[in-house]
Amino acid sequence: MSTPRTKTRDIARSAVREELAEVAFGVFCRDGFEKATFDDLAAAAGVSRSTFLRYFGTKEEVVLCAFDPLGDEMTAALRARPADEDDWTALRRAIDPAVACYARDPADKLALLRLVQATPALCARLREKVVGWRPHLARALAERSGASPLAALVRVAAALDCLTLALEHWVELDGGRALDAITDEAFASLTVARGRHHELR
Amino acid sequence: MSTPRTKTRDIARSAVREELAEVAFGVFCRDGFEKATFDDLAAAAGVSRSTFLRYFGTKEEVVLCAFDPLGDEMTAALRARPADEDDWTALRRAIDPAVACYARDPADKLALLRLVQATPALCARLREKVVGWRPHLARALAERSGASPLAALVRVAAALDCLTLALEHWVELDGGRALDAITDEAFASLTVARGRHHELR
DNA sequence: TGCGCTACTGATACTCAGTGTCAAGCTAGC
DNA sequence: GCTAGCTTGACACTGAGTATCAGTAGCGCA
Numbered sequence A, B: 001m002s003t004p005r006t007k008t009r010d011i012a013r014s015a016v017r018e019e020l021a022e023v024a025f026g027v028f029c030r031d032g033f034e035k036a037t038f039d040d041l042a043a044a045a046g047v048s049r050s051t052f053l054r055y056f057g058t059k060e061e062v063v064l065c066a067f068d069p070l071g072d073e074m075t076a077a078l079r080a081r082p083a084d085e086d087d088w089t090a091l092r093r094a095i096d097p098a099v100a101c102y103a104r105d106p107a108d109k110l111a112l113l114r115l116v117q118a119t120p121a122l123c124a125r126l127r128e129k130v131v132g133w134r135p136h137l138a139r140a141l142a143e144r145s146g147a148s149p150l151a152a153l154v155r156v157a158a159a160l161d162c163l164t165l166a167l168e169h170w171v172e173l174d175g176g177r178a179l180d181a182i183t184d185e186a187f188a189s190l191t192v193a194r195g196r197h198h199e200l201r
Numbered sequence C: 001t002g003c004g005c006t007a008c009t010g011a012t013a014c015t016c017a018g019t020g021t022c023a024a025g026c027t028a029g030c
Numbered sequence D: 001g002c003t004a005g006c007t008t009g010a011c012a013c014t015g016a017g018t019a020t021c022a023g024t025a026g027c028g029c030a
Helices: A003-031 A038-045 A049-056 A059-079 A087-094 A096-104 A106-117 A120-145 A149-172 A179-191 B003-031 B038-045 B049-056 B059-079 B087-094 B096-104 B106-117 B120-145 B149-172 B179-191
Strands: none
Touching: A003 A038, A003 A049, A003 A059, A003 A106, A038 A049, A049 A059, A059 A087, A059 A096, A059 A106, A059 A120, A087 A096, A087 A120, A087 A149, A087 A179, A096 A106, A096 A149, A096 A179, A106 A120, A106 A149, A120 A149, A120 B120, A149 A179, A149 B149, A149 B179, A179 B149, B003 B038, B003 B049, B003 B059, B003 B106, B038 B049, B049 B059, B059 B087, B059 B096, B059 B106, B059 B120, B087 B096, B087 B120, B087 B149, B087 B179, B096 B106, B096 B149, B096 B179, B106 B120, B106 B149, B120 B149, B149 B179
């Protein structure tokens, strides 16, 4: 059987990945993301450039793999909402896992987000990552509420933008205001003061 | 005076830029964006690699510079809306210039968007470009309606997502449905069926 | 304990994007 | 025509990312 074997390998692999990412984060914070080369990272971590590259593929991924679990967590959270809940409330609650994740250890997360926001390449890649979550969330939303694929995508996109913009705001305030409250405010901007546009439909 | 001189230079420069971009577009469509190198493009256009690079800076920009005017056009359109119009209607009308631009020559635009959507790197860069329009639009919106900076950003982001998602949908349908109507549908997804969330505020 | 399989490692070589520099050439404006 | 300043092409360089390959370490199995 190859299953247990593969499993131990995978455990080792993700442990190494985590270790490498942590060392690299220090280097990035010290030297800046663009300044630091794979040679630097490999040297700091005590492995070869080849190995470092194999673990992450791209330099951005070294930083951004930290965000990977959030997509699935949010989709699961959305699926766990009661069936009769309206879309916006369900979406607001679906991003709670993300909000909670940042609230868990704000200092580390602030440092991470500051690095990301200070680096255009990281901003762009993170954005792509978040966009990649859209289809899963939209499918879950459509299955709940019967919204059309386009409508589901639009609402999911708006909700994820609320999260992203709330995070940016949170970082700007140095974590001085609760992310939860900022996120509520962002959602409220969507759902109140929305005017009379198309209300006839 | 150096103004007239600079001006003629600039005219020549943008003419060359357009020509180069057009030649390059053909190469990209034939060989694929990632396959085509700057050497290929330069050879096809009859200039040196150095010169080609000077005109665009990055390979993505060769394709995406076509989208550059839209940001300012949309901001101007937003500022031109009547002051008492609600935010969502104003934003829907603000993106009309973009919609009109695609409707003007659908065949060319569809080909362009197909190339973009088939190429992850182009998707990502275009997304960044659109995100770069957000602050200008948000400032214009906040000045109109007195919305907070965060609220303005959230609404602008949602509106731009509507445009982007409508375009994706339009391309999927091969232009078989009016972009204008798809955009209306996307906006309607934001402004109707929004449930009871946070309506107390 | 020893064998064989497999995955991991590090070395090397390569392509290509993007940066910087420089001398030569062209052109608009005098 | 002259000339200042922009444009061009050539060249050299850094660094990301890809691909290959031989050596090795760990694991299951006999």
